[in-house]
Amino acid sequence: MFSILLKARVKRLAVFLGLVWSLSAVAVIETYEFSTPELEERYRALSQELRCPKCQNQNIADSNAPISQDLRALLFEKLEKGASDEVILEDMVARYGEFVRYRPDTRGAALWLWLAPALMLGAGIVLLIVLLRRTAGASTAGELELTSEERARLDRLINDKASKS
Template sequence: MKRMIALLLGCWVLAAGAVIETYEFSSPELEARYHALSQELRCPKCQNQNIADSNAPIAQDLRKQLYQQLESGATDAEILDYMVARYGEFVRYRPEMGGATLILWLAPVLLLAVGIVVALAVLRSRRDADSRALTEEEQRKLQEMLEREQDA
């Protein structure tokens, strides 16, 4: 009885962790394109996995759609355009540069430039403060304060 439970539990664990879908492709080129595109498309539910690695039901649906579109003769660009139109630019791991994603592509460069400008401004203000000489009035007041401190 214990062996049977262990065997059933082992089979259940193996089945739960596997993403196995077998599609019969009409050519090896289509299969290669399928694998490349499934690596490029992000799972909308998991968000940190591509559809090839995800067990989510929506990833299974996307893999099926991908297979059907490839077999119907769609190009890679047509498939990606369809997926982006349906799920948004987020579905691609490498979104195209342009439109709303332009901000995402340029933000690191802009933040670096702002950081450099701020650092230079802070360094310049410190240098100017250090090199500024005291006026005669400021020197006299400083001397008076030092004398009062010594007398106290």
């Protein structure tokens, strides 16, 4: 009985290790020869910053999509030609839109996207304060101001209740 359980566990372990080992075959392998180590560092940083237009949740460094391969080749060419990081990012945004960047620009129309959560939170807090003050003011004003008729009726109800007890 013990040997059967041991064999089953060994088989599961072998399958697990085979799956883990096969995941390394999916990794992207770059074969670009950079003229300087600084260009290679810039390439790695920019390829992590740019999003794959097809995959949408992966950067171009991790994606095996054909469009990502093309973007990596384009990035390599631009770096070797001496383009700055800003120029490369502007060119990619011009081609594929602001979506291609994981950290969109904080100027212009995108500024509203960055500020919208804070503005909505502030507006919600202001609205909550106004509603709480209005509700608190209405309840205290109503409790303090009884007309003479209301006061007389209240006294009658209290007296009736006391006399029945």
